[in-house]
Amino acid sequence: MAVAARRRPLVETNRVIGPGQSFGKIDDTVLTPVLLGVQQTPRWWWIGFGISLMFLGLYLVSIVVLLTNGVGIFGNNIPVAWAMPIINFVWWIGIGHAGTLISAALLLFRQPWRTTINRFAEAMTIFAVVCAGLYPILHLGRPWVFYWLLPYPNTFGLFPQFRSPLDWDLFAISTYASVSVLFWFIGLIPDLASLRDRAPTAFQRLLYGVLCLGWTGSAKEWQRYQRAYLLLAALSFPLVLSVHSIIAMDFAVAQLPGWNNTIMPPYFVAGAVFAGFAMVLILAVPLRRAFGLEHLITMRHLDNSAKLMLATGMIVVYGYLIEIFIAWYSGVEFERYMIWNRLFGDHAIFFWALILCNFVAIQPLWFRRVRQSPLALFVISLIVSVGMWLERFVIIVVSLTKDFLPSSWGDYISTFWDWALYIGSLGLFSTLFFLFIRLLPSIATAETKETVHHYGHEKLDPMEDVREQYYAEVKA
Amino acid sequence: MSTLSVGEAHRTGAAANGLYGLVAQFGTVEDVMRAAEKVKAAGYTRTDAYTPFPIEGLDEALGMKPTRLGWVVLAAGIGGGLAGFFMQWWANTQYYPLIIGGKPLNSWPNWIVIMYELTILSAAFTAGLTMIFRNGMPRAYHPIFNARGIEAASRDKFFICVQSSDPRFDLRRTTAFLESLGPERVVEVEA
Numbered sequence: 001m002a003v004a005a006r007r008r009p010l011v012e013t014n015r016v017i018g019p020g021q022s023f024g025k026i027d028d029t030v031l032t033p034v035l036l037g038v039q040q041t042p043r044w045w046w047i048g049f050g051i052s053l054m055f056l057g058l059y060l061v062s063i064v065v066l067l068t069n070g071v072g073i074f075g076n077n078i079p080v081a082w083a084m085p086i087i088n089f090v091w092w093i094g095i096g097h098a099g100t101l102i103s104a105a106l107l108l109f110r111q112p113w114r115t116t117i118n119r120f121a122e123a124m125t126i127f128a129v130v131c132a133g134l135y136p137i138l139h140l141g142r143p144w145v146f147y148w149l150l151p152y153p154n155t156f157g158l159f160p161q162f163r164s165p166l167d168w169d170l171f172a173i174s175t176y177a178s179v180s181v182l183f184w185f186i187g188l189i190p191d192l193a194s195l196r197d198r199a200p201t202a203f204q205r206l207l208y209g210v211l212c213l214g215w216t217g218s219a220k221e222w223q224r225y226q227r228a229y230l231l232l233a234a235l236s237f238p239l240v241l242s243v244h245s246i247i248a249m250d251f252a253v254a255q256l257p258g259w260n261n262t263i264m265p266p267y268f269v270a271g272a273v274f275a276g277f278a279m280v281l282i283l284a285v286p287l288r289r290a291f292g293l294e295h296l297i298t299m300r301h302l303d304n305s306a307k308l309m310l311a312t313g314m315i316v317v318y319g320y321l322i323e324i325f326i327a328w329y330s331g332v333e334f335e336r337y338m339i340w341n342r343l344f345g346d347h348a349i350f351f352w353a354l355i356l357c358n359f360v361a362i363q364p365l366w367f368r369r370v371r372q373s374p375l376a377l378f379v380i381s382l383i384v385s386v387g388m389w390l391e392r393f394v395i396i397v398v399s400l401t402k403d404f405l406p407s408s409w410g411d412y413i414s415t416f417w418d419w420a421l422y423i424g425s426l427g428l429f430s431t432l433f434f435l436f437i438r439l440l441p442s443i444a445t446a447e448t449k450e451t452v453h454h455y456g457h458e459k460l461d462p463m464e465d466v467r468e469q470y471y472a473e474v475k476a
Numbered sequence: 477m478s479t480l481s482v483g484e485a486h487r488t489g490a491a492a493n494g495l496y497g498l499v500a501q502f503g504t505v506e507d508v509m510r511a512a513e514k515v516k517a518a519g520y521t522r523t524d525a526y527t528p529f530p531i532e533g534l535d536e537a538l539g540m541k542p543t544r545l546g547w548v549v550l551a552a553g554i555g556g557g558l559a560g561f562f563m564q565w566w567a568n569t570q571y572y573p574l575i576i577g578g579k580p581l582n583s584w585p586n587w588i589v590i591m592y593e594l595t596i597l598s599a600a601f602t603a604g605l606t607m608i609f610r611n612g613m614p615r616a617y618h619p620i621f622n623a624r625g626i627e628a629a630s631r632d633k634f635f636i637c638v639q640s641s642d643p644r645f646d647l648r649r650t651t652a653f654l655e656s657l658g659p660e661r662v663v664e665v666e667a
Contacts, residue, residue, distance in 0.1 A: 023528060023632035151563060159567035163576065163586040171593040179600045186604050190529070190630070197627035213608060214615035217629050219538055221611045222530040227545045228607035235553075235600045242592060449632075450529040453505060 016113045016455055018295025023449045026296070030443045031191075031198050033291055041438065044290060049434040055427020062421040063138065071141055073417040080400045080412035085139035087392040088422050090247060091275070092132035092429075093173070094268075094388060097240055098276020099125025100180060103187070104236035107229075112455055113304055115447040116296045119191075120287060120437070121280050122184040127432040128279070129177045131425045136169070138421070165249040172246040179239060183232045189215050189225070190446035244272040251395065257338035258399030261326065267319035274312035274358075275388040277305050278381035283433070285378045287442060296443055299372045306371040309384065313362045316391075320355070334404055346411075347398045350390050357387025496619035496667040497522075497639035498650055499626065500659035505531055508634035511657040512537035515636055518653060522642035526620060526629035538636075545610075549603045556598025560591035623665040637665070 033042075066073060076083045099121035106114035137146045149170045151159050160167045192212035199205040215221065245265035252264035281302065288297040327339040342351050361383040364370040371377065402409045436442070502508040508525060515523055516539045523538050525531075535542075564587040568574075573581050608614070620626055620637060629635050636657075638650055647664075654662045 027631050151567065157572060159572060161576070162564045162568065162590060163579065163583060165589075168589040168593075171590045175593045175597040179597065182600060182604045186607070194528070194630040197630045210614075213613035214618060215613065216618055216620050217526050217528060218620070219525040219527065219531075219535045220540055222527065223535040223540060224543045224545055224607045224611055226530050227543050228603045231546065231549050231603040232600055235596050235603070239593075239596045239600075242589070242596075246589060446529045453529065453531075 015298055016115075016300060017448070017452055018298050021295060021452050023452065026443075026445050026448050026452065027194060027198065029291070029293065029296065030441045030445050030448075031195055034195060034439065034441055035198060035200060035204060037201075042290075045434065045438060049431070049438075052427050052430040052434050055424055056431045057424075057427070058420055059424025059428050062417055062424050065417060066138055066421070067143070071139065073415060075412060075414040075418055077410070077412075079403065079408055079410045080397055082396055082400065083412055084414055084418040084422060085135045087389065087396055088425065089132050089135035089139075090268075090392045090396075091389050092128045092135070092425065093247060094244065094272035094275040095279045095385075096125040096128035096132065096176075096180070096276065097244060097269070097272035098280050099123070099128075100176075100183075100236050100240040101273055101276065102280070103183065104233040104240065107233040108237060112451050113301055115451045116293075116298075116443050117280065117284060117301050117305075118447070119184075119187065119444040120283060120442045122180065122187065123433065123436045123440075123442070124279060124283060125180050125276075126177070126184055127429050127436075129173070129180060130432065131429050133173055133177060134425070134428075165246060165253050168246045169250060172243045176239060176243045179232070179236060183236055186225070186229060186232065187444055187447075188440065189213065190217060191441045191444060193217060194445055195441065241269055244269045256399055256403055257327075257332070257334045258323075258342070258395060261323060263319055263322050263326070267316065267322075270312045270315035270319065271388060271391060274309060274316055275385060277309040277312065278384035278388070281305055281309070281377045281381040282385065285374045287437065289374075291437075291442070293443065296448060302374060302377055303368070303371045306365050306377055306380075309381070310362055310365040313358060313365075313384070317359045320359075337402070338399060341402050342394060342398055345398070345402070347394070347401070350398065351394050354387055354390040354394055357383045357390060361387070494667055495640045495647070496622065496665040497637050497642075497645070498647075498654055498662060499526075499620070499623045499635050499637045499665050500654040500657060500662045501625060501628070502634045502636070502659050505634065507658065508636060509534060509537060511636055511659070514657055515638065519644050520638050520642050520650075522639040522645075524620075524637050524639075526626065526635040526637065528630050528632060528634075531634075545603065545606060548606055549599050552602035553595045553599030557591045557595035559598070560594035561587055564590060619665055619667045622667075624663045625661070633660070640667075 074084065076085070099118075102114050102121045103118040106118075137143050140146055148154075149160055149167065151162075160170075189212050192208050193215040195208040196205055196212055199208055245268065248264035248268035251259040252261055254260060284297055284302065284305070288294055324339050324343075327335040330336075342348070361380055364376065365380065370380075397412050401411055500511065502511060508527065509531065512523075512525060512534055516537060521539065525534055525538060527534065561584075565582055565584075568583075569581045575581065579586070623635070623637075625633070626635065636654070636659075638645060638654065640647075644650075651662055
């Protein structure tokens with residue numbers, strides 16, 4: 001009796017696709033809002049887009065001020081030469097990782113629940129990588145010669161230092177950005193063709209017709225398409241693991257206590273996925289509500305994302321513990337001091353806030369009731385996003401302020417422009433995202449139709465029948 | 477390649493009788509699969525199907541050969557990795573040898589990361605772009621779009637097309653054959 005009372009019915013939640021979906025209905029749900037005329041654009045979109053544009057304005061102003069005044073407008077100085085620009089860079093690129101993981105890794109593992117969330121998660125990846133990629137460039141001092149980082153024949157007769165993780169970073173991020181865009185675009189082609197075929201105006205027909213490159217959906221096209229898509233997934237999965245590993249090596253290869261740690265690559269990857277799933281939930285919860293997508297992005301998607309967030313979050317917490325253990329176990333006084341400083345020093349509040357955000361706040365996710373409450377997930381995800389920012393702050397700033405010799409210690413104070421550029425980059429991200437949900441289908445309709453074909457009529461969880469029967473008996 | 481390229485379709489189809497082929501429309505995956513097998517059994521070779529999502533086995537049912545894309549991508553990946561190695565090896569040992577940190581000039585373990593990234597970059601773009609170009613995209617025109625109701629091929633209907641260039645194609649007999657497969661309708665497609 002008690003069990004039945006506590007548990008909510010599982011009918012909707014265990015489905016990858018809500019009941020009563022058909023191929024045509026999916027088209028109507030997903031494509032209709034994209035094809036609306038300018039006049040019919042919903043009010044919430046204009047409000048959201050307008051606010052995003054304001055923040056984008058702040059971003060552009062910050063960039064102009066940066067280019068005219070130089071990096072001196074930031075709080076970066078010796079010893080904390082890597083501060084907010086790098087924190088924000090790592091934060092943004094981490095957010096991007098969940099998108100690739102959903103679209104590539106879950107495809108390879110044949111997880112059908114990826115299909116309805118992969119499109120907007122991939123868009124999230126690309127926009128996050130855009131925000132991330134601009135940071136190291138803007139941080140260069142002379143951003144207009146960023147191409148010096150690339151290996152190309154030049155009058156100096158010089159090549160970049162291929163032995164440096166900073167140069168590996170350039171290769172990893174440019175590969176990641178371009179392959180993500182390609183993967184996303186290829187996934188979009190059949191949906192763009194659907195938009196072309198549904199388009200009410202000649203302009204839209206032309207626009208989407210050109211974008212879909214003349215896709216006909218023939219069996220031969222699909223055959224090559226599917227092979228290419230599978231190969232891209234198989235290539236993106238190791239790519240995404242390498243990107244954050246290489247970013248971790250930017251730190252791990254340095255000798256600084258708090259950075260020089262072999263655990264950094266896997267721990268950064270887990271942190272990236274953790275932050276990424278938080279952002280997926282932050283976007284999914286309002287999106288499914290705004291477009292009425294509850295039957296396509298079901299409770300199961302939220303539940304699974306929350307489980308992955310919890311799992312990767314706990315890996316990250318394990319990383320914090322191992323850092324403390326290794327500092328003690330190494331016997332190196334500088335390492336031990338670094339941990340003491342992190343836990344109890346001047347910036348200790350950031351560390352404990354981080355524990356609160358990344359460890360304590362995710363514990364409710366052990367409970368199904370929390371994992372199936374969109375509001376709770378939204379709030380927890382926001383907290384996790386803050387927590388992951390704090391994590392990078394603790395690793396970068398707190399480690400740099402006090403390294404070896406006390407004579408070279410220093411402090412770090414962020415400036416107005418540090419924050420303006422950061423908040424502005426959020427505006428860049430949300431502007432791009434609002435344009436995306438307005439102009440492109442935020443759910444992959446062709447893939448969702450395939451999922452409906454395979455799973456629409458059956459129950460995915462083989463235990464579902466057994467459980468339902470059990471509850472029915474208990475109730476009776 | 478069983479589909480005709482755009483120009484080819486234009487020439488052969490239009491020259492014959494201004495007809496690209498015949499298209500039969502089906503309402504379900506099961507129907508289109510059954511029909512595809514019968515079309516193949518009847519000996520038609522210049523055929524294709526148009527569907528809103530990939531249907532497993534439909535290409536085989538129509539007698540299409542598997543794609544060799546994987547081999548092309550493998551070669552491109554290996555090529556990208558080797559190019560990555562030789563770029564770094566050449567820059568560090570031939571073009572501008574400079575000893576840094578006491579490391580040997582050809583300190584190859586350091587080259588691995590960039591080789592890895594270039595392997596993926598080269599393989600991924602080869603996969604995507606080869607798929608697009610081999611599929612004849614980007615294309616401005618395809619006769620199949622002349623078929624009445626074909627826009628449902630991106631929504632919820634499934635189509636089988638027998639091209640007029642098929643050696644066994646005969647307007648009257650092929651129409652009757654397609655009608656016998658139980659389609660929702662059969663339409664003629666202008667070239």
